[in-house]
Amino acid sequence: MPSPLSRNASRRSQPPPTHSSPFRSVNRRSTDSATIVPASISRSSSRMSSTPIMFSNSTGMLKPPAIERTLECTLEELCYGGMKKIKVTRDVLTNTGEIIQEEELLTIKVKAGWKRGTKITFQGMGNERPGVQPADITFVIAEKKHSLFRREGDDLELAIEIPLVKALTGCDLSVPLLGGKSLDLTVDEIVYPGFEKVIVGQGMPVSKEQGRRGNLKVVFLVEFPTDLTDDQRAEVVGVLEGSV
Numbered sequence: 001m002p003s004p005l006s007r008n009a010s011r012r013s014q015p016p017p018t019h020s021s022p023f024r025s026v027n028r029r030s031t032d033s034a035t036i037v038p039a040s041i042s043r044s045s046s047r048m049s050s051t052p053i054m055f056s057n058s059t060g061m062l063k064p065p066a067i068e069r070t071l072e073c074t075l076e077e078l079c080y081g082g083m084k085k086i087k088v089t090r091d092v093l094t095n096t097g098e099i100i101q102e103e104e105l106l107t108i109k110v111k112a113g114w115k116r117g118t119k120i121t122f123q124g125m126g127n128e129r130p131g132v133q134p135a136d137i138t139f140v141i142a143e144k145k146h147s148l149f150r151r152e153g154d155d156l157e158l159a160i161e162i163p164l165v166k167a168l169t170g171c172d173l174s175v176p177l178l179g180g181k182s183l184d185l186t187v188d189e190i191v192y193p194g195f196e197k198v199i200v201g202q203g204m205p206v207s208k209e210q211g212r213r214g215n216l217k218v219v220f221l222v223e224f225p226t227d228l229t230d231d232q233r234a235e236v237v238g239v240l241e242g243s244v
Contacts, residue, residue, distance in 0.1 A: 061131070061132055062131070062133065063132065063133040063135065064126070064133075064135040065135065066121065066137065067126050067135050067136070067137050067138065068138045068140055069086075069138070069139050069140070070139070071086070071108065071120070071140065071141055072143075072144050073110055073114070073143060074143075074144050074146070075143065075149055075156075076178060076179060077110050078110065078112070078113070078114050078204065079112060079113075079179065079204055080179065081109070081111055082109075084107070085105055086105075086106045086139070087103060087105055088103070088104050088125065088137065089101055089103050089104075090104060090125065090128070090134075091127040091128055091129070093130065099129075104125060108139060110141075113204060113206055114141055114207060115141070115153075116141055116142060116143045117140060117141060118140070119138050119139070119141075120139045120141075121136050122136060122137045122138075122139075124136060125137045148176060154203055155204070155214040155217055156202070156203045156204060156214065156215075156217070157217045157219060158175070158176070158217070159219045159220075159221055160218055160219070160220055160221065161220075161221040161222070161223050162220060162222060163223045164222055164225060166191075167190070167192070167220070168191075170188045170189070171187055172184065172186050173186075173187060175216075177202055177216070183199065185199070185218070191222060192220075192222065193222050194219065194220070195219075196217055196218065197218045197220075198215050198216070199215060199217075199218065201213050202215065203216050
């Protein structure tokens with residue numbers, strides 16, 4: 001029979017029960033959700049930023065919100081399409097865990113008909129950090145101001161000023177179009193300030209309806225003379241009196 005001393009020693013030799021830390025316990029229970037970030041990193045990021053962190057169940061890693069940047073385009077680019085190349089600098093993790101800066105050249109194919117506010121997202125092209133997924137980068141389309149045209153949805157608006165004599169007698173005009181071409185327009189009506197002519201199919205492309213375009217609205221401004229002689233005034237009165 002073992003001595004009391006040997007039984008006591010036997011009990012002391014048994015390893016004490018292990019108590020897993022709260023972090024490990026939570027990590028085990030969260031096998032089908034996002035991986036838990038170590039407490040020190042979690043507390044630090046919580047203090048430094050009030051931006052909410054999104055979870056990605058597909059990879060089991062935390063993912064920050066997307067980074068938004070403005071991409072300015074001319075009306076010509078949004079009308080006919082084109083390629084835009086953007087250079088971005090971001091933090092990248094090396095195999096040794098070191099963070100270095102790296103330049104990336106992103107290419108965006110601008111599609112005809114895109115509007116202000118259109119968003120283009122590059123997944124995972126944000127800064128890399130240990131324990132989290134890199135954020136996405138989202139470019140938001142903005143329209144550069146044009147010297148001649150103003151966009152209203154799928155339509156374009158163009159203001160043209162004509163002298164009073166042509167406003168009253170009619171005229172033939174060469175109307176500029178977006179892209180450099182022009183269109184001949186005959187005006188037979190009496191033109192008053194704010195008078196409009198609509199040229200069908202010369203606006204912006206409709207992105208969701210291939211081959212369809214908006215209209216070009218020509219708004220007329222009338223240039224009045226700044227000075228008339230007495231004889232000219234009398235002639236005008238003679239011509240216009242009783243016309244209204």
